[in-house]
Amino acid sequence: MPDDKELARLIRRGDEAAFRRLVQREAPYLYGIARALVGNAADAEDLVQETFAGAFKGRYRGESSLRTWLVGILVRQAGMLRRSPWWRRRRPLRDHDATADPAGKVESTAGGDASKGVEARLDLATMLAALSPEHRAVIVLRELQGMTYEEMAAALGIPRGTVESRLHRAREELRKRYKGYL
Amino acid sequence: MSCTRTIEVHRYHDGELPPGQKAALEAHVAACAECSQLLADLRSVSVLIRRAPLADLPAAAADRLAQCRPWTADAGLIRVAGWLTAAAAAVLIIALLRKPVDSSPMVAGPALWETLVVTPSADIQDEAISEVVLAKWMADELSTERTGDLR
Numbered sequence: 001m002p003d004d005k006e007l008a009r010l011i012r013r014g015d016e017a018a019f020r021r022l023v024q025r026e027a028p029y030l031y032g033i034a035r036a037l038v039g040n041a042a043d044a045e046d047l048v049q050e051t052f053a054g055a056f057k058g059r060y061r062g063e064s065s066l067r068t069w070l071v072g073i074l075v076r077q078a079g080m081l082r083r084s085p086w087w088r089r090r091r092p093l094r095d096h097d098a099t100a101d102p103a104g105k106v107e108s109t110a111g112g113d114a115s116k117g118v119e120a121r122l123d124l125a126t127m128l129a130a131l132s133p134e135h136r137a138v139i140v141l142r143e144l145q146g147m148t149y150e151e152m153a154a155a156l157g158i159p160r161g162t163v164e165s166r167l168h169r170a171r172e173e174l175r176k177r178y179k180g181y182l
Numbered sequence: 183m184s185c186t187r188t189i190e191v192h193r194y195h196d197g198e199l200p201p202g203q204k205a206a207l208e209a210h211v212a213a214c215a216e217c218s219q220l221l222a223d224l225r226s227v228s229v230l231i232r233r234a235p236l237a238d239l240p241a242a243a244a245d246r247l248a249q250c251r252p253w254t255a256d257a258g259l260i261r262v263a264g265w266l267t268a269a270a271a272a273v274l275i276i277a278l279l280r281k282p283v284d285s286s287p288m289v290a291g292p293a294l295w296e297t298l299v300v301t302p303s304a305d306i307q308d309e310a311i312s313e314v315v316l317a318k319w320m321a322d323e324l325s326t327e328r329t330g331d332l333r
């Protein structure tokens with residue numbers, strides 16, 4: 001099993017088997033993140049496909065895991081998608097397959113009050129649906145990829161101060177909205 | 183939020199607070215109920231997000247993603263670029279091979295371009311000639327006057 005750098009090198013050389021291995025390994029995770037970022041299945045699938053295409057064109061330097069690097073590409077692609085006039089026109093029709101109502105999407109392994117105790121779990125897409133797209137992006141990069149403020153600023157192409165303020169507002173929103181789960 | 187140190191609490195939670203400021207903030211959090219609650223909530227929010235299940239990749243979408251070939255979009259372009267590079271190299275080699283060998287000695291006269299560069303233009307030539315003519319006329323005049331004086 002090649003390591004991340006070797007896998008990226010093989011893919012750049014056009015090794016189909018290596019590419020299939022990457023898709024098999026990372027597509028489920030990337031799709032889950034994409035759904036949390038854009039909300040609907042069709043856009044999420046497009047985003048993952050664009051991410052793999054971007055990974056082929058870009059150069060992985062091994063500074064982070066291949067997965068973190070791919071998520072960085074995915075988040076940037078989501079930003080580009082959001083700014084495209086096509087997406088803005090279609091947004092009312094495509095935005096969020098899932099509703100933003102957390103009560104409807106709680107995954108509970110034990111009966112009773114879903115909002116109490118560790119048994120109740122919200123899925124990520126539902127949790128982040130309450131946030132703006134910009135706030136979803138910083139939450140994903142910080143909480144799931146463990147990026148520093150500087151890394152997030154570089155990945156999103158925004159100043160570090162903006163990263164911090166977005167992160168604080170996003171957390172405040174989550175804190176208020178999911179107080180019953182904390 | 184009334185405490186002015188909440189930003190530091192976020193940075194502390196993210197491991198972004200400079201090491202020199204950590205101890206002071208920890209002492210503050212221990213004494214400030216608001217910051218203490220904030221830090222506990224930030225930790226809980228992080229856990230909630232990290233434990234949140236991701237949406238499942240539908241089987242049909244997985245099949246479609248497995249079929250995508252990102253290099254096919256660029257393959258044509260890369261092939262054409264390769265051909266153009268090979269053609270340019272071939273033209274350069276042929277041009278070098280066909281260049282006539284100059285057998286004339288190194289001490290041959292100036293090349294045409296050298297002559298053209300150092301030769302003054304027609305205007306300048308006319309000007310230089312007219313100055314010579316004027317000088318000659320003045321010299322002639324002076325010599326005539328002197329001759330006249332002698333007479």
